[in-house]
Amino acid sequence: MRPPPPPGDPIPALTVTPTPTQLFAFSAATHNAHRIHYDRPWAVDVEGHPDLVIHGPLQAAILTRAVLDWAGPTGRLHRLTFQHRGSAYAGDTLHCTGTVTAARPTAVDLALAITNSRDEVLLPATATVVFPTW
Amino acid sequence: MIGTVLNRTRGTVTARDFQRWAAAVNDLNPLYFDPDHARANGHPDVLxxxxxxxxxPLGVPTLDQLRPDGTPDRPALPLDGYPRRMAGGQDAVFHHPVHDGTAITATTTLTAITPKTGRSGPFLLVTTHTTYTTDDDTLVAEITDTLIALP
Structure with a gap:
């Protein structure tokens, strides 16, 4: 047993810089053939992006990793809500951060975000993690 | 149209598939990879x-069902004139962990199509609600997806 963390407590930050190889692996693992994720000339010349586009669901998955790495093996993600507010591209660095906003006897609410290196919020999110055997 | 079931698909969760996904995320949580670690934390197997x-449960689009940009056409959605799609976000609730070998049925219902006007012109906000259930009808997850459809 450990005490619930107090509101305001940060979770450890996670910083990830997805490569074109990672984007391709995620496209393959999700059977996603959208060319903006692996075909740079298509992404740039046809769809007008500056580079290969980092999948929104990959961003959400990376943020979830930060949450569950913090929660440990007894924590279980109960709810995750997120909005895609900005795009991110191959080579961009994603900074995942979060703080505790409320702690109940067996659950913790978190406010989360992915920001890029220009401090733009790409993906604001909230999560609830339950600890059945806290 | 609102309230219509757009899609019902069934597929089996397998360790190899979710480990490939986790590897692509670079999320090497031992609960996903190490059966002994998973069992030590109360699970019957890796989750x-x-x-x-x-x-x-995703379906299998054939190559001729993919548009030139590689995305699958979704004829079930009445989005004529708005061919470009972007993920807007999700609200996901997870009720039960899912383990290797569990079959999941996904049922997607159209909940709203809302016309909007942004800085770069009109777009549609499309929301769907998907339930994920096991063969004994246990609801393991439900996800509200928001899709942005652009002209």
């Missing part, structure tokens, strides 16, 4: 990453 569950 799927929560966000993976939505991929297991």
């Amino acid at each position: 799927a990453p929560p966000l993976y569950v939505q991929y297991a």
Whole structure:
């Protein structure tokens, strides 16, 4: 047993810089053939992006990793809500951060975000993690 | 149209598939990879990453069902004139962990199509609600997806 963390407590930050190889692996693992994720000339010349586009669901998955790495093996993600507010591209660095906003006897609410290196919020999110055997 | 079931698909969660997904995320949580670690934490076997569950029941589009940009056409959605699609976000609730070998049925219902006007012109906000259930009808997850459709 450990005490619930107090509101305001940060979770450890996670910083990830997805490569074109990672984007391709995620496209393959999700059977996603959208060319903006692996075909740079298509992404740039046809769809007008500056580079290969980092999948929104990959961003959400990376943020979830930060949450569950913090929660440990007894924590279980109960709810995750997120909005895609900005795009991110191959080579961009994603900074995942979060703080505790409320702690109940067996659950913790978190406010989360992915920001890029220009401090733009790409993906604001909230999560609830339950600890059945806290 | 609102309230219509757009899609019902079934697929089996397998350790190899969710481990490939977790490897692509670079999320090497031992709960997903190490059966002994999973059992020591009360699970019958390795468990799927929560966000993976939505991929297991996905259908199999054939190459001729993909548009030139590689995305599948979705004839069930009445979005004529708005061919470009972007993910807007999700609200996902996870009720139960899912383990290797569990079959999942995804049922997607259209909940809203809202016309909007942004800085770069008109777009549609399309929301769907998907339930993920096991063969004994246990609801393991439910996800509200928001899709942005652009002209």
